[in-house]
Amino acid sequence: MINANTSVEEALKVGEKKCNGCIHCCSFGSAYVLKEEIPELAKNLKISEDKLINEYLEPFELFNTKHFRFKQLRKDLPYGKCIFLEKKGCKIHNIRPLHCRIATCDENGEEINNWFRIKFFLNLEDKESVRQYKEYLQFGKTIPGVKL
Numbered sequence: 001m002i003n004a005n006t007s008v009e010e011a012l013k014v015g016e017k018k019c020n021g022c023i024h025c026c027s028f029g030s031a032y033v034l035k036e037e038i039p040e041l042a043k044n045l046k047i048s049e050d051k052l053i054n055e056y057l058e059p060f061e062l063f064n065t066k067h068f069r070f071k072q073l074r075k076d077l078p079y080g081k082c083i084f085l086e087k088k089g090c091k092i093h094n095i096r097p098l099h100c101r102i103a104t105c106d107e108n109g110e111e112i113n114n115w116f117r118i119k120f121f122l123n124l125e126d127k128e129s130v131r132q133y134k135e136y137l138q139f140g141k142t143i144p145g146v147k148l
């Protein structure tokens with residue numbers, strides 16, 4: 001069971017095994033990209049970090065923490081498909097970042113997404129982050145083991 005102590009390696013085992021490649025999630029949204037993942041992703045794409053940020057990513061903030069997500073191609077809707085999604089699937093499948101690799105639309109999807117947000121967006125050393133997380137808990141779900 002996913003909890004606050006689940007490691008990245010364990011999360012990868014759950015996510016990668018469960019994704020059936022149906023591209024549903026990538027058709028109606030896009031994955032988070034962590035700030036620290038940008039240098040390697042840009043290198044693998046053979047583009048500059050600035051080009052990656054400006055052309056392929058959009059800022060995303062949660063619990064007072066800023067990262068990115070892949071740009072969504074929106075057509076009069078608040079969401080859209082990921083900029084790297086093609087008819088046959090993900091254009092950057094072999095170099096996709098962690099969230100792409102663990103997010104699934106099966107029964108574990110919500111739990112693993114919550115794990116990702118808690119691990120990478122909740123900052124226990126930032127009072128505002130904790131305040132926003134507590135506010136979120138009034139309506140949102142969490143995972144076991146989060147100690148505030």
Ligand code: SF4
Pocket residue numbers: 025026029030031070082083084085086089090091092093096100
């Ligand atoms: S980069 Fe690929 S796997 Fe990640 S959200 Fe976009 S299409 Fe999906």
